[in-house]
Ligand SMILES: NC(=O)c1ccc[n+]([C@@H]2O[C@H](COP(=O)([O-])OP(=O)(O)OC[C@H]3O[C@@H](n4cnc5c(N)ncnc54)[C@H](O)[C@@H]3O)[C@@H](O)[C@H]2O)c1
């Protein structure tokens with residue numbers, strides 16, 4: 001794997017994401033529009049980036065690395081590429097399952113290199129879960145992919161804007177499976193991982209976490225569901241006895257109001273579409289997705305592959321900028337922490 005010339009700068013891997021989506025577009029534009037104080041290495045097919053740059057009329061210089069080359073610190077308009085070949089040339093906006101192994105290979109190599117400390121963090125532009133699954137593998141998200149690769153017992157998906165942090169008790173599950181996945185054990189692991197990473201990665205000494213109920217009106221004293229009484233309340237009480245600052249379970253419909261949000265550090269939603277629509281409504285295009293509980297640093301964008309916008313020049317690169325900057329900040333903090 002390529003190394004960096006500037007030892008003091010963090011080395012951040014950026015995977016290409018779905019080649020037919022906006023991943024290549026936003027990598028090219030973000031690395032041109034903004035300066036990042038880091039060495040950035042994009043794991044991608046250089047020909048894909050070159051052809052997308054031409055289509056978008058972006059005069060980007062691509063430096064293709066080999067296993068022994070030294071990657072230069074980031075300069076706007078210049079991109080270090082660690083080459084991984086597509087199976088087939090990709091057309092913007094046209095998904096092709098033939099390239100799914102390529103997408104997975106970029107993730108695999110980036111994760112391995114982070115585990116081996118060759119990279120300090122990985123940032124993942126969006127992949128298309130459907131086209132990956134069409135190849136016969138089960139891919140529900142990067143979160144679960146890196147959890148498996150890192151053999152992490154429990155991870156937490158958290159999306160954050162400047163105004164709000166929303167973590168999820170369950171990740172990519174069909175709605176019918178959510179209730180069964182929320183057990184005292186799973187909730188305890190999620191809340192402990194969240195509490196610990198809010199302390200260690202965000203410097204919050206005693207994080208205050210707002211916890212959503214699962215059912216409408218947090219179950220209405222058992223008249224609208226029993227999960228609060230049987231699982232959530234007893235779990236929160238046990239964790240409070242261990243010193244965690246937890247508020248709830250609160251009805252999710254009114255939890256997302258200033259009265260509560262202004263006095264807390266993070267929201268824990270019970271499932272994907274309970275928490276993320278609010279977060280995305282408040283800050284779509286400027287949020288970062290962070291996987292907590294991994295031994296590596298991994299951030300991502302707040303949006304998907306936007307196949308309709310690939311190759312048009314209309315994709316907003318704001319979330320990728322935030323995701324790269326967060327990865328750099330966390331990598332710098334981790335270096336300071338370990339000194
Ligand atoms: N981090 C990730 O890998 C990630 C995140 C979310 C969704 N996805 C995947 O992406 C695929 C498509 O998902 P979807 O259609 O639900 O969501 P999407 O985010 O791709 O698109 C939703 C809408 O937002 C617009 N949009 C998205 N990103 C934009 C950007 N950067 N600038 C301007 N407009 C943007 C799209 O044009 C579309 O109208 C799915 O397979 C989904 O699982 C991946």
Ligand SMILES: N[C@H](C(=O)O)[C@H](O)COP(=O)(O)O
Pocket residue numbers: 140141142143144272276289300301302303
């Ligand atoms: N849940 C994320 C979102 O809605 O933005 C998205 O699906 C990405 O998840 P991964 O980071 O696990 O791929």
